[in-house]
Amino acid sequence: MENFASLVPLVILIPFTGSLINLFLGRYLNERMIGTVASGAAGIAFVIAATMTFAMPRFGYEGVVVNPPILDSWLYIPSAALNIPWQLRVDTLSLTMMLVVTGVGTLIHIYAIGYMHGDSRFARFFVYLNLFLGFMLILVTGNNLLVTFVGWEGVGLCSFLLIGFWFDKKHGVGWKNSNAARKAFIVNRVGDFGFLMAIFLTFWTFGTLDYYKPGEHIPGPVHGETVTIEPGAVASSDTHGASTETVTDKGIFGKAEDLLAEGGHIVHFGPFSLSLEAVLTIITLFMILGVTGKSAQIPLFVWLPDAMAGPTPVSALIHAATMVTAGIYLITRNSVFFHAAPLSSAVVTLVGAVTALIAGFIAVGQWDIKRVLAYSTVSQLGFMVAAVGLGGYAAGMFHLVTHAFFKALLFLGSGSVIHAVEHGHHHAHAHGDHGDQGHEEETPFDPQDMRNMGGLARKMPITFWTYLIGTLALAGIIPLAGFWSKDEILGKAFNGGFNDGKIEGFIALGLLIVAAAFTAFYMWRQIRLVFLGKPRTAAAEHAPENGALMTFPLVVLAVLSVLGGLLNIPLGVNIPLVPNEILTLWLEHSVPYTKGLEFNFLLAVTATVIAVAAIFVADRLYSPEPLTKTGKDKLEATGLRAYFRLANAKLYWDETYFRLLENPYNRLSKWLANVVDWDWWHDRFHNNVIRDTFNRLAGFLANPVDRGAIDKAFLRLGDAVAAIGGRLRGLQTGYIRTYVFTMLVGALIVIFLILLPLLRQAVGR
Amino acid sequence: MQPPTVPVENFIILSAVLFIMGILGVLVRRNAIMIFMSVELMLNASNLALVAFARQWGDMGGQMTVFFVISIAAAEVAVGLALIVAIFKTKKTIDIDELNTLKG
Numbered sequence: 001m002e003n004f005a006s007l008v009p010l011v012i013l014i015p016f017t018g019s020l021i022n023l024f025l026g027r028y029l030n031e032r033m034i035g036t037v038a039s040g041a042a043g044i045a046f047v048i049a050a051t052m053t054f055a056m057p058r059f060g061y062e063g064v065v066v067n068p069p070i071l072d073s074w075l076y077i078p079s080a081a082l083n084i085p086w087q088l089r090v091d092t093l094s095l096t097m098m099l100v101v102t103g104v105g106t107l108i109h110i111y112a113i114g115y116m117h118g119d120s121r122f123a124r125f126f127v128y129l130n131l132f133l134g135f136m137l138i139l140v141t142g143n144n145l146l147v148t149f150v151g152w153e154g155v156g157l158c159s160f161l162l163i164g165f166w167f168d169k170k171h172g173v174g175w176k177n178s179n180a181a182r183k184a185f186i187v188n189r190v191g192d193f194g195f196l197m198a199i200f201l202t203f204w205t206f207g208t209l210d211y212y213k214p215g216e217h218i219p220g221p222v223h224g225e226t227v228t229i230e231p232g233a234v235a236s237s238d239t240h241g242a243s244t245e246t247v248t249d250k251g252i253f254g255k256a257e258d259l260l261a262e263g264g265h266i267v268h269f270g271p272f273s274l275s276l277e278a279v280l281t282i283i284t285l286f287m288i289l290g291v292t293g294k295s296a297q298i299p300l301f302v303w304l305p306d307a308m309a310g311p312t313p314v315s316a317l318i319h320a321a322t323m324v325t326a327g328i329y330l331i332t333r334n335s336v337f338f339h340a341a342p343l344s345s346a347v348v349t350l351v352g353a354v355t356a357l358i359a360g361f362i363a364v365g366q367w368d369i370k371r372v373l374a375y376s377t378v379s380q381l382g383f384m385v386a387a388v389g390l391g392g393y394a395a396g397m398f399h400l401v402t403h404a405f406f407k408a409l410l411f412l413g414s415g416s417v418i419h420a421v422e423h424g425h426h427h428a429h430a431h432g433d434h435g436d437q438g439h440e441e442e443t444p445f446d447p448q449d450m451r452n453m454g455g456l457a458r459k460m461p462i463t464f465w466t467y468l469i470g471t472l473a474l475a476g477i478i479p480l481a482g483f484w485s486k487d488e489i490l491g492k493a494f495n496g497g498f499n500d501g502k503i504e505g506f507i508a509l510g511l512l513i514v515a516a517a518f519t520a521f522y523m524w525r526q527i528r529l530v531f532l533g534k535p536r537t538a539a540a541e542h543a544p545e546n547g548a549l550m551t552f553p554l555v556v557l558a559v560l561s562v563l564g565g566l567l568n569i570p571l572g573v574n575i576p577l578v579p580n581e582i583l584t585l586w587l588e589h590s591v592p593y594t595k596g597l598e599f600n601f602l603l604a605v606t607a608t609v610i611a612v613a614a615i616f617v618a619d620r621l622y623s624p625e626p627l628t629k630t631g632k633d634k635l636e637a638t639g640l641r642a643y644f645r646l647a648n649a650k651l652y653w654d655e656t657y658f659r660l661l662e663n664p665y666n667r668l669s670k671w672l673a674n675v676v677d678w679d680w681w682h683d684r685f686h687n688n689v690i691r692d693t694f695n696r697l698a699g700f701l702a703n704p705v706d707r708g709a710i711d712k713a714f715l716r717l718g719d720a721v722a723a724i725g726g727r728l729r730g731l732q733t734g735y736i737r738t739y740v741f742t743m744l745v746g747a748l749i750v751i752f753l754i755l756l757p758l759l760r761q762a763v764g765r
Numbered sequence: 766m767q768p769p770t771v772p773v774e775n776f777i778i779l780s781a782v783l784f785i786m787g788i789l790g791v792l793v794r795r796n797a798i799m800i801f802m803s804v805e806l807m808l809n810a811s812n813l814a815l816v817a818f819a820r821q822w823g824d825m826g827g828q829m830t831v832f833f834v835i836s837i838a839a840a841e842v843a844v845g846l847a848l849i850v851a852i853f854k855t856k857k858t859i860d861i862d863e864l865n866t867l868k869g
Contacts, residue, residue, distance in 0.1 A: 734868025736800075736861050737792050744788060 004055035005090040009068035011045045011098060012088075012137045018042070019130035026123025035113030038126035042109045042133055046102035053095050061589035063091025065143050065214040084209055089143035091218075091590035096397060096583070097140035097329055100404045104321045105133050107553035111412050112313035114549030115419060125165060125311065132158035136322050140329060144209040145199045145252075148330070152195065152294065155323045160185040162318060163310040171444040180306035187303040191293015195330075198286040202252055205267050205279050211333065212251040218592055253336040253592075256280065260340055277340065284337050284344035287330060288351065295327025297355045297385055301378045302654055308370040312415025315370060320377045320411050321404035328381070328396050331388045332591055339391065339593045348389030349496075349504040353511040356382030358651065360518030364525065364635075365647025368448045369414045372526055376474065377407055379515055383489050386508045392492035394568065394584035394594045399489055401583070402481035402564040406473040409557035413467035416550055417530060420460055420543035421447040428538035445539065450529040451631060453540045457531040460545045464531045466558040471527055473561040475520035476611045481564030483608070486516060488570060490607055491600045516607060520614035528622035536627070572599035776817035783810035797849050797859040801842075808838050 018041025022034055029037070066088045109129060116125050132155055139151025164181030168174045203209055212218065250258065256276075259265045265276040274282075291297065296304035307319050318324070331338055331348065338345050356379045363375035380403050387396035425445050446452060457464040473480035476487070493512055496505025535541040545551070568583040569575055584596045621634050628637050635644040649655075783806055790803025812831045819827025853859050 732868060734865030736864070740791050744792075 015133035087143035180309035194289025291327030316411030352385030399485035424543035425539035484565035524618035
């Protein structure tokens with residue numbers, strides 16, 4: 001495997017290269033070339049990832065740690081006890097993520113060429129998009145928590161840049177967009193705090209951050225047997241001469257397994273100590289905080305719906321298919337920890353299930369086509385989180401993959417709709433009132449509001465049919481991809497409740513089934529509002545189907561949404577030519593404690609019946625026309641008005657945060673700024689204490705000391721010198737004879753002094 | 766028959782008289798030429814003393830020194846007269862009492 005795994009740096013490098021090319025040369029290239037560079041980079045990364053995937057079986061599915069050339073010596077942090085190499089891990093889990101990211105990413109890149117056509121910052125968009133891919137690949141391939149964190153932050157940055165991409169739109173929309181970007185960034189900081197704490201605690205506990213050391217086998221029972229490690233096997237699976245590290249030097253998971261098996265380990269934190277199990281629970285709880293930030297779970301999901309301000313390809317790529325699934329990836333990667341911390345797993349389950357239900361409920365009451373999908377994404381992420389919380393790592397990853405297909409499809413479809421409605425609007429506008437041209441309208445037309453649509457099925461057949469496939473896949477209709485993955489999650493919850501007797505299993509099962517019903521309902525409502533009925537505006541009347549660049553990815557994703565379920569057909573269902581549980585068996589090689597699942601016929605039937613019933617109810621409710629005569633939702637005309645209003649107001653979640661957190665925070669910062677900083681620190685402290693003290697000290701030094709003592713002393717000295725000089729100048733008469741006489745006298749004195757000893761002798765004698 | 770020898774004291778007295786005359790000339794005369802001549806007188810007074818002692822002790826060093834003094838005096842005369850000419854050209858006088866620019 002090592003030969004093929006050493007390709008992994010290329011997977012990361014190529015998107016970055018594409019990004020750099022467009023960054024520096026983008027202004028000289030036309031749109032076609034920019035798009036080719038960006039999509040080509042994504043496509044090549046996908047081909048490489050696929051190559052490694054196909055190489056995997058030949059090497060026994062063994063995960064490999066790769067030291068990227070050059071980088072490992074550049075980005076190396078040696079310290080006393082800290083040793084963090086820049087290593088990448090290629091195993092079945094990271095390959096799954098790589099395939100999803102680059103595969104769906106490539107399709108969305110192609111789509112974006114059509115969608116972003118004519119944008120003033122076309123090149124910059126693809127710079128960001130490729131940059132995102134690179135960071136996402138760092139996130140999924142990193143072999144230690146810190147490298148993962150680098151990717152985690154990098155994708156957060158790209159998300160920020162892309163949400164606020166249209167920061168200069170008119171009518172205050174640009175402001176809204178950049179506010180949404182800031183919101184996403186700041187809310188994610190809260191989650192990142194959790195991730196960072198988890199990293200610190202992990203390092204403190206295990207002394208390393210590496211998931212696995214080179215040559216280490218995954219811990220825990222794989223296929224129910226204990227893995228014995230032969231020295232030869234270690235050396236052969238070693239990549240870049242790190243063979244000095246023996247197998248006793250294990251990564252965090254190996255160490256955790258060993259210590260837990262020994263039992264009774266205590267971790268010391270200065271003044272207090274905790275058992276290893278408790279520490280693992282704390283680490284995983286902090287990790288969950290990070291997950292709720294990045295994967296948009298309660299309580300930090302509020303940023304994702306606003307993030308729809310970004311261009312639609314961004315919503316599809318970052319905020320549906322890839323970045324937001326980073327949390328699920330993180331939990332799956334750290335499955336050993338979560339397995340050892342049942343409390344955290346329960347919290348994960350409940351967070352996921354509650355999020356799934358609440359987001360599903362809110363989605364029912366939204367008018368914005370992308371907002372519905374955004375809440376749907378939050379809800380589906382809740383499904384995945386609940387699944388991994390119940391130990392269904394394969395189920396969570398399965399849903400992650402299928403969701404990437406159909407949610408990317410739905411977002412791209414909605415982008416296609418928005419694009420078309422915008423065109424239709426311009427078209428209708430140009431043919432309507434010519435006097436309006438040249439100046440902006442009073443009330444801006446919202447091409448994302450579903451009330452402005454209707455009857456688009458006939459105008460945009462490809463978009464409609466692919467959207468319908470995506471909708472049915474999301475609603476979980478057999479035999480589309482969503483059915484299998486959602487059913488596996490429900491099956492996990494069922495098993496967790498009835499077989500393992502976990503209370504959170506029962507709760508999750510109940511919440512998720514209701515959430516699934518909501519899913520089917522709001523998706524069918526959307527189909528009715530957008531595609532069926534009659535066009536409600538001139539814009540919808542004139543909406544054209546989009547070009548092949550935009551419809552081709554839709555078709556590919558629709559095919560994937562239909563066939564995606566074949567990835568993981570549960571045991572007990574026989575489909576010719578397709579083996580069962582491909583994904584579960586694949587992931588077992590890198591995720592310990594992954595178990596397959598028997599097909600639960602009763603549960604599948606129940607879930608399908610509920611989904612179909614929800615679609616039926618929605619269809620009856622929203623036909624023939626989805627709106628009442630006054631332009632309100634049909635639900636508002638029924639007895640459920642209050643619930644609709646609640647969903648429409650997003651449960652007042654943002655307002656609650658404003659009331660509880662933001663307003664007190666603003667008040668506190670205002671108080672700190674005005675009272676503490678300005679009044680007290682500036683006016684009082686600076687003026688009274690520092691300035692006045694300084695002035696007084698300076699005054700003392702200037703007047704008594706400098707002018708009084710020092711100046712006076714030197715003036716006196718000067719006066720004295722002048723007085724003496726005045727006296728002495730009288731000696732200089734200017735007459736030569738005076739000087740000659742002085743010389744004579746001097747000479748006489750000298751002669752006298754010379755003769756003095758002789759005189760003395762004469763006198764003495 | 767040996768010529769009568771003049772005792773050295775006579776020479777010394779003559780030398781001293783000449784020297785004092787020179788000093789007085791330098792001190793009292795105002796004409797620069799006269800002061801100059803007085804200086805020459807002092808030089809030759811010392812020359813006389815040197816040769817007298819040379820003869821007394823039979824040491825040719827004294828006589829040699831005199832040659833040096835005479836030659837240097839010649840140089841000094843050249844420089845001194847040039848100075849006096851220069852002074853006269855600027856001041857139109859060689860009265861040294863007029864040359865009191867250095868008066869403090």
